Amino acid sequence: MKKINKDDPRFxxxxxxxxxxxxxxxxxxxxxxxxxxxxxxxxxxxxxxFRAEKDLPEKxxxxxxxxxxxxxxxxxxxxxxxxxAFPAWTYGLAACLAIGVFSIVVLDRQxxxxxxxxxxxxxxxxxxxxDDGDAIVGNDRLRRDGQTxxxxxxxxxxxxxxxxxxxxxxxxxxxxxxxxxEIQLRQAEQNLAVATGxxxxxxxxxxxxxxxxxxxxxxxxxxxxxAVNAEPVAESQLFRGDLVADRSATVSGIVSQGRAxxxxxxxxxxxxxxxxxxxxxxxxxxxxxxxxxxRSGVVHPLATPVLHQPLPTDREGYDRIEENEFKxxxxxxxxxxxxxxxxxxxxxxxxxxxxxQRPVADAVRIEELINYFKxxxxxxxxxxxxxxxxxxxxxxxxxxxxxVRIGLQGKEVSGEDRPDANLVFLIDVSGSMGQPNKLxxxxxxxxxxxxxxxxxxxxxxxxxxxxxGLALPSTTxxxxxxxxxxxxxxxxxxxxxxxAGIELAYEVAAERFIEGGINRVILCTDGDFNVGVTDxxxxxxxxxxxxxxxxxxxxxxxxxxxYQDGKMEQLSNKGNGNYAYIDSQQEARKxxxxxxxxxxxxxxxDVKIQVDFNPAQIKAYxxxxxxxxxxxxxxxxxxxxxAGEIGAGRSVTALYEIVPANADFEIPSVDAxxxxxxxxxxxxxxxxLTVKLRYKAPDGDTSQSIEEPFTGEIDRExxxxxxxxxxxxxxxxxxxxxxxxxxxxxxxxxRILRIAGNxxxxxxxxxxxxxxxxVRKAKDLPEGE
Amino acid sequence: MAEVTNRETExxxxxxxxxxxxxxxxxxxxxxxxxxxxxxxxxxEVFLKLCKQSWRDVEGHLxxxxxxxxxxxxxxxxxxxxxxxxxxxxxxxxxVAGVGEIVAGEARKSEAIRSLLELVEQLPSRxxxxxxLKFQQGLSYKEISEVTGLTVSNVGYVLHHALKELxxxxxxxx
Numbered sequence: 001m002k003k004i005n006k007d008d009p010r011f012x013x014x015x016x017x018x019x020x021x022x023x024x025x026x027x028x029x030x031x032x033x034x035x036x037x038x039x040x041x042x043x044x045x046x047x048x049x050f051r052a053e054k055d056l057p058e059k060x061x062x063x064x065x066x067x068x069x070x071x072x073x074x075x076x077x078x079x080x081x082x083x084x085a086f087p088a089w090t091y092g093l094a095a096c097l098a099i100g101v102f103s104i105v106v107l108d109r110q111x112x113x114x115x116x117x118x119x120x121x122x123x124x125x126x127x128x129x130x131d132d133g134d135a136i137v138g139n140d141r142l143r144r145d146g147q148t149x150x151x152x153x154x155x156x157x158x159x160x161x162x163x164x165x166x167x168x169x170x171x172x173x174x175x176x177x178x179x180x181x182e183i184q185l186r187q188a189e190q191n192l193a194v195a196t197g198x199x200x201x202x203x204x205x206x207x208x209x210x211x212x213x214x215x216x217x218x219x220x221x222x223x224x225x226x227a228v229n230a231e232p233v234a235e236s237q238l239f240r241g242d243l244v245a246d247r248s249a250t251v252s253g254i255v256s257q258g259r260a261x262x263x264x265x266x267x268x269x270x271x272x273x274x275x276x277x278x279x280x281x282x283x284x285x286x287x288x289x290x291x292x293x294x295r296s297g298v299v300h301p302l303a304t305p306v307l308h309q310p311l312p313t314d315r316e317g318y319d320r321i322e323e324n325e326f327k328x329x330x331x332x333x334x335x336x337x338x339x340x341x342x343x344x345x346x347x348x349x350x351x352x353x354x355x356x357q358r359p360v361a362d363a364v365r366i367e368e369l370i371n372y373f374k375x376x377x378x379x380x381x382x383x384x385x386x387x388x389x390x391x392x393x394x395x396x397x398x399x400x401x402x403x404v405r406i407g408l409q410g411k412e413v414s415g416e417d418r419p420d421a422n423l424v425f426l427i428d429v430s431g432s433m434g435q436p437n438k439l440x441x442x443x444x445x446x447x448x449x450x451x452x453x454x455x456x457x458x459x460x461x462x463x464x465x466x467x468x469g470l471a472l473p474s475t476t477x478x479x480x481x482x483x484x485x486x487x488x489x490x491x492x493x494x495x496x497x498x499x500a501g502i503e504l505a506y507e508v509a510a511e512r513f514i515e516g517g518i519n520r521v522i523l524c525t526d527g528d529f530n531v532g533v534t535d536x537x538x539x540x541x542x543x544x545x546x547x548x549x550x551x552x553x554x555x556x557x558x559x560x561x562x563y564q565d566g567k568m569e570q571l572s573n574k575g576n577g578n579y580a581y582i583d584s585q586q587e588a589r590k591x592x593x594x595x596x597x598x599x600x601x602x603x604x605x606d607v608k609i610q611v612d613f614n615p616a617q618i619k620a621y622x623x624x625x626x627x628x629x630x631x632x633x634x635x636x637x638x639x640x641x642x643a644g645e646i647g648a649g650r651s652v653t654a655l656y657e658i659v660p661a662n663a664d665f666e667i668p669s670v671d672a673x674x675x676x677x678x679x680x681x682x683x684x685x686x687x688x689l690t691v692k693l694r695y696k697a698p699d700g701d702t703s704q705s706i707e708e709p710f711t712g713e714i715d716r717e718x719x720x721x722x723x724x725x726x727x728x729x730x731x732x733x734x735x736x737x738x739x740x741x742x743x744x745x746x747x748x749x750x751r752i753l754r755i756a757g758n759x760x761x762x763x764x765x766x767x768x769x770x771x772x773x774x775v776r777k778a779k780d781l782p783e784g785e
Numbered sequence: 786m787a788e789v790t791n792r793e794t795e796x797x798x799x800x801x802x803x804x805x806x807x808x809x810x811x812x813x814x815x816x817x818x819x820x821x822x823x824x825x826x827x828x829x830e831v832f833l834k835l836c837k838q839s840w841r842d843v844e845g846h847l848x849x850x851x852x853x854x855x856x857x858x859x860x861x862x863x864x865x866x867x868x869x870x871x872x873x874x875x876x877x878x879x880x881v882a883g884v885g886e887i888v889a890g891e892a893r894k895s896e897a898i899r900s901l902l903e904l905v906e907q908l909p910s911r912x913x914x915x916x917x918l919k920f921q922q923g924l925s926y927k928e929i930s931e932v933t934g935l936t937v938s939n940v941g942y943v944l945h946h947a948l949k950e951l952x953x954x955x956x957x958x959x
Contacts, residue, residue, distance in 0.1 A: 009938070009945035016919065016944065018926050042952050043920070049901045050921040058811035058821070060803065064829040068803065071836040072796040489865050 006032040015039040318362035319566030338643035344581035346372035351583040366735035367625030377409035392714040393721035397745030413648035421518040428525035434492035438559040445588040453477035464501030526559035543575040557581040604695040620659040726759035749779035817859035849931035912947040
């Protein structure tokens with residue numbers, strides 16, 4: 001027999017137990033016997049080391065599995081009608097939940113009603129269908145049942161997930177990684193549906209004990225994580241170190257409308273407001289004379305060390321919000337402001353609450369909280385781009401005061417009528433963007449958007465970090481694969497200093513400018529916006545100038561800790577754009593899928609509202625929120641004055657708190673002019689107020705106006721007002737509580753919960769249910785910490 | 786595509802494959818790209834590809850098919866990263882989230898070697914790959930050849946030398 005020696009690769013092959021005729025025919029040289037045995041032993045130990053590693057099995061996420069499931073089932077036959085089959089382990093999961101929920105249900109006096117809900121696992125697929133009345137009704141019944149509410153953790157998210165079930169005509173794999181979270185939620189819903197029905201336990205238990213046991217337990221763990229804490233903000237402070245690039249100057253000197261706003265108050269302490277020592281040079285003040293007062297009343301100078309304290313939010317910048325005061329109608333019959341469709345503040349506030357922190361008062365912009373929600377205002381008639389809807393009732397936090405709501409509803413534009421879009425994403429890929437929920441979320445968000453875009457739409461990506469560059473030249477949206485690749489390829493690294501980032505973005509946008517289309521630069525960042533143009537002033541001017549050329553600017557904020565809220569808002573305002581904050585996959589979906597193309601499709605710009613109050617009926621008024629949107633009364637008719645935009649299908653809501661003329665209320669006003677004619681209430685109109693609007697067509701230069709006198713009932717009980725009215729009021733109340741507003745009156749978390757709970761309405765996207773969850777969480781936050 | 790019966794849906798079949806191989810594939814992908822989360826994405830892609838594949842095409846060599854596709858996907862991902870030379874790759878995601886990442890190549894050189902696996906990680910990438918496929922996944926020479934595109938005798942050569950190297954280094958460490 002032929003021999004092999006230890007230098008022959010076949011020697012190793014034989015030691016590794018490789019089987020072949022060739023090897024079987026060979027024998028080891030005698031002098032190499034020992035080496036052979038040694039090698040065999042070595043191979044064994046190597047194998048066993050790898051095996052030890054194997055004892056910690058790696059698994060795909062539940063969401064990934066669900067995505068695979070969709071793909072697998074789409075493979076056979078009719079894709080559109082085919083529904084997802086539930087793998088055995090979902091039954092296992094269901095069993096666990098069923099047992100948990102069952103015990104609660106049994107204790108519930110309405111147990112019988114719930115137990116009879118028709119929700120067998122086989123029917124759970126009905127939950128996927130938006131139109132399926134039964135399933136939704138079932139949920140509604142549960143929702144209304146306050147006692148079971150606490151038990152159904154994560155219910156809000158789950159229900160939302162149902163409403164947003166993936167259309168099955170989409171290629172299943174194309175949206176997968178972006179929808180992983182969505183799918184997890186849907187899965188949660190399925191499980192809840194099965195569990196609440198507490199049915200088929202026998203069947204479930206049977207599956208539970210099957211070979212999939214292990215996998216089900218894994219899934220259960222993940223599900224538990226998901227349900228208990230839908231958006232765990234697990235950012236460590238590890239990366240604070242690399243953020244120490246000295247940006248304190250920027251932080252301390254955000255100048256907004258001629259007013260220094262160094263808002264570095266440590267998180268959650270509204271008393272920690274920055275007081276300005278002098279009123280002269282705003283920039284100087286911020287650097288030299290500013291101080292803040294802590295809760296014990298000690299005044300600290302606002303020196304650099306304060307800025308560098310490693311507090312989790314110490315680099316977040318918020319513009320100071322000084323709430324609107326009551327104004328006497330006699331002195332100021334006209335109240336003028338620009339609309340604001342932004343919603344960023346809500347997501348930002350939610351992020352803080354969910355991470356267990358009381359939101360910084362200046363991060364709470366009440367109008368953005370209110371406008372986060374959809375209200376059921378009627379569509380406009382005729383050529384007008386929006387409808388105006390005024391309603392009034394008693395304020396829930398006052399015995400005397402009334403609330404007047406002004407709701408604008410932008411005209412819906414169907415997908416085909418939407419003009420083509422030319423979007424240039426300007427993405428911050430600095431090192432800090434590598435943290436969870438930043439770049440990764442931006443990438444997923446963009447992918448979601450790409451799915452919504454049509455073949456004539458274009459998208460380009462410009463990145464900035466240590467250097468800036470074109471990551472994706474302007475590409476038509478039908479090249480989805482190319483675009484997705486480019487998006488996937490984005491990596492974070494480097495410090496923020498974008499060189500010509502923003503100029504490049506505008507250049508790309510201008511090259512592919514679509515006449516009459518949506519031309520927009522969209523900034524995605526987690527913080528400092530150092531895109532080459534360094535000082536705020538010239539950046540603002542650049543953006544303003546480009547907006548005039550037809551390329552608008554939007555900002556989308558991600559992450560936390562280094563977040564320049566005030567600046568982002570200001571820039572997007574100047575750029576005729578929108579500003580959103582994204583803290584979760586779900587929010588990404590709302591902003592990029594539900595809202596973006598509509599939002600980007602501006603149907604009217606420079607929309608201003610002026611309310612003319614009748615002193616015969618109203619003594620004083622206070623605009624809730626819109627603090628930095630106030631305009632001088634002269635600005636209303638001044639067409640050069642910039643104001644907010646409204647996108648297709650969007651609604652805007654503003655609330656006024658008014659004091660009736662007969663109320664016992666001291667107006668904190670200046671002395672009345674002795675020349676102003678005394679009004680005679682006997683001759684006065686019975687109208688309460690008139691709402692006037694001015695707006696321009698998206699490409700127009702001259703404004704048109706609408707006037708809408710309000711003669712409706714005003715002094716009516718809060719409870720008889722529409723659900724939308726009551727809900728918006730509860731959101732306003734929530735904002736005032738978070739700000740610890742001096743106008744909060746008798747409002748309390750419990751009252752807000754009651755109002756919102758009764759005013760949920762249809763809540764098709766379950767945002768309102770989530771709001772209620774959020775209020776609960778806020779209520780449990782430790783006071784002042 | 787074969788008819789899907791009520792008894793065994795497409796998903797049932799895929800799921801069995803997933804359950805059996807996911808762990809090995811994720812590990813394998815991670816050994817190439819370095820990050821565990823990215824590895825999971827890659828493996829998900831692989832299974833998605835499997836969903837589109839006809840069973841007939843993969844029957845008989847499913848394992849090597851899975852590994853080969855995983856390998857290609859992972860290498861693609863790696864290449865793309867390299868092309869994005871503008872930005873250095875940082876696995877901050879994992880580091881921040883505290884996910885145990887699999888550090889490939891150089892990273893651990895400075896640390897004291899405690900196990901054979903750490904030595905394996907220091908091998909040149911081709912050697913490391915073949916060794917991993919052999920000892921972690923238990924693939925035969927022929928399967929490794931199908932996955933990597935090396936000839937069977939090439940695989941033998943690589944393994945022979947890699948093991949020799951490993952053995953020597955291991956002795957030196959001890």
